[in-house]
Amino acid sequence: xxxxxxxxxxxxxxxxxxxxxxxxxxxxxxxxxxxxxxxxxxxxxxxxxxxxxxxxxxxxxxxxxxxxxxxxxxxxxxxxxxxxxxxxxxxxxxxxxxxxxxxxxxxxxxxxxxxxxxxxxxxxxxxxxxxxxxxxxxxxxxxxxxxxxxxxxxxxxxxxxxxxxxxxxxxxxxxxxxxxxx
Numbered sequence: 611x612x613x614x615x616x617x618x619x620x621x622x623x624x625x626x627x628x629x630x631x632x633x634x635x636x637x638x639x640x641x642x643x644x645x646x647x648x649x650x651x652x653x654x655x656x657x658x659x660x661x662x663x664x665x666x667x668x669x670x671x672x673x674x675x676x677x678x679x680x681x682x683x684x685x686x687x688x689x690x691x692x693x694x695x696x697x698x699x700x701x702x703x704x705x706x707x708x709x710x711x712x713x714x715x716x717x718x719x720x721x722x723x724x725x726x727x728x729x730x731x732x733x734x735x736x737x738x739x740x741x742x743x744x745x746x747x748x749x750x751x752x753x754x755x756x757x758x759x760x761x762x763x764x765x766x767x768x769x770x771x772x773x774x775x776x777x778x779x780x781x782x783x784x785x786x787x788x789x790x791x792x
Contacts, residue, residue, distance in 0.1 A: 627674055628673065631678045633678070634710045646671060647789070648765075649667070656700075681707050682705065706720070716733050755768070756770075
C-alpha cells in the first residue's frame with residue numbers, strides 16, 4: 611500500500627459505521643434503506659425535462675459517525691460517463707450528510723455539490739411511506755425533497771421549490787433509482 615491509499619483507508623475506517631446507532635429509534639430510521647449503491651435515471655434537473663437525454667446518475671450511501679448519520683455521494687453523470695468538459699449546470703459530484711437530531715426527533719440534512727455550486731439545508735422526516743425533507747434556500751425559497759415509492763430495490767426522488775405565489779410547487783429535479791448493491 612502507498613501513503614495515499616493508507617490515508618484514504620484511515621478516513622473511511624474512521625467515518626464509516628456498520629449500522630444505525632442504538633440511540634436512534636427504529637421508527638425514526640428514515641434513511642437506513644438508502645444504504646448501498648444505486649443507479650438513477652435522471653428525468654428532470656434544474657426544472658428541465660431531460661428524460662430524453664438518457665442521463666444516468668450513481669448514488670452510494672452508508673452509515674457514518676458511529677451510526678448517527680447517513681452520508682451519500684450523488685454523481686451525475688456517472689463516473690464511467692464523466693468527461694473533462696462537463697456543463698457546470700449538469701455536473702453533480704456532491705454529498706449529503708443526514709444527521710439524527712434527538713432534540714427535534716428528525717434528521718438535519720446538509721447537501722453540498724461543489725461541482726455545480728449548489729447547497730441546501732433541510733430537515734427530514736418520515737411522512738407515511740415517504741421521506742420528506744423541507745428547507746429554505748438563502749434567498750428565502752422554500753424547498754421540498756421527497757423520496758417516494760420506496761422499495762428494497764427502487765425509489766422515486768422529487769426535488770421541488772415553492773413558487774412566488776406561495777401555493778404551487780415547481781418540479782426542479784426527478785430521479786428514479788434502482789439498487790445495484792446493498
